[in-house]
Amino acid sequence: MRLLLFGPPASGKGTHGDRLSESLRIPEISTGNILRAQVSLRTPLGLQAGRLMERGELVPDQLMVDIIEERLRRPDCHRGFLLDGFPRTVAQAIALDRLLQAMGVRFDRILYLAVPEEELVRRISARLTCSVCGRSYAFDHTQPRPDHCEDDGGLLLVRDDDRPETARRRILVYIENTFPVLDHYRAQGLVSEIDGRGPIEVVAKRILAVLGHDLPAPDLKATERFTPGAGETPAGAGRQ
Ligand SMILES: [Zn+2]
Numbered sequence: 001m002r003l004l005l006f007g008p009p010a011s012g013k014g015t016h017g018d019r020l021s022e023s024l025r026i027p028e029i030s031t032g033n034i035l036r037a038q039v040s041l042r043t044p045l046g047l048q049a050g051r052l053m054e055r056g057e058l059v060p061d062q063l064m065v066d067i068i069e070e071r072l073r074r075p076d077c078h079r080g081f082l083l084d085g086f087p088r089t090v091a092q093a094i095a096l097d098r099l100l101q102a103m104g105v106r107f108d109r110i111l112y113l114a115v116p117e118e119e120l121v122r123r124i125s126a127r128l129t130c131s132v133c134g135r136s137y138a139f140d141h142t143q144p145r146p147d148h149c150e151d152d153g154g155l156l157l158v159r160d161d162d163r164p165e166t167a168r169r170r171i172l173v174y175i176e177n178t179f180p181v182l183d184h185y186r187a188q189g190l191v192s193e194i195d196g197r198g199p200i201e202v203v204a205k206r207i208l209a210v211l212g213h214d215l216p217a218p219d220l221k222a223t224e225r226f227t228p229g230a231g232e233t234p235a236g237a238g239r240q
Pocket residue numbers: 130131132133134135149150151152153154
């Protein structure tokens with residue numbers, strides 16, 4: 001299954017990306033990570049990107065697509081992949097469409113983890129970061145606020161980026177940049193918006209339910225479930 005995952009800061013994208021990759025047994029490909037890997041391994045593509053980054057320039061779309069292609073052609077992507085962090089613009093989305101077409105594959109689904117802005121701001125400003133190791137702690141206002149890191153006793157602070165006003169701006173910038181890209185994929189009928197509110201387990205189930213409709217085998221079972229009496233069969237019961 002080939003997936004693309006979008007979600008604003010604090011939407012739970014990281015957590016759900018990890019879980020999806022595990023449950024579907026497909027590699028999670030974060031473009032930030034593969035770019036850094038190519039740069040540090042000093043591959044020809046990495047050297048090219050590294051030179052630009054040293055000069056403070058952006059990595060051009062085509063170079064980024066070449067780096068993604070190198071990764072997607074590795075054997076572990078044969079069963080599919082979960083791409084995260086790219087495309088960020090419509091131009092990049094078009095370049096990526098061309099790459100997938102050349103590879104003879106297509107996305108099965110584009111997932112967008114939707115969480116209302118107020119909830120995102122609440123989640124972000126309830127985050128404390130250790131001033132020594134950078135570990136982050138979520139605290140909930142009903143409990144006493146932790147002061148020190150469990151690992152090293154470092155003081156826990158609210159990062160400047162996590163203050164409500166900055167958080168709100170980061171979310172807005174994300175939405176402004178991402179919505180045109182989502183529209184590009186909506187036109188292809190590929191986007192599923194997932195309600196990202198509520199406990200992790202609940203959201204994870206919603207995501208899998210959306211993807212289940214795209215899997216040939218569970219699709220048959222889903223039909224059975226709505227056939228009178230089929231709820232009694234073990235297949236139907238197991239899917240409750
Ligand atoms: Zn710490």
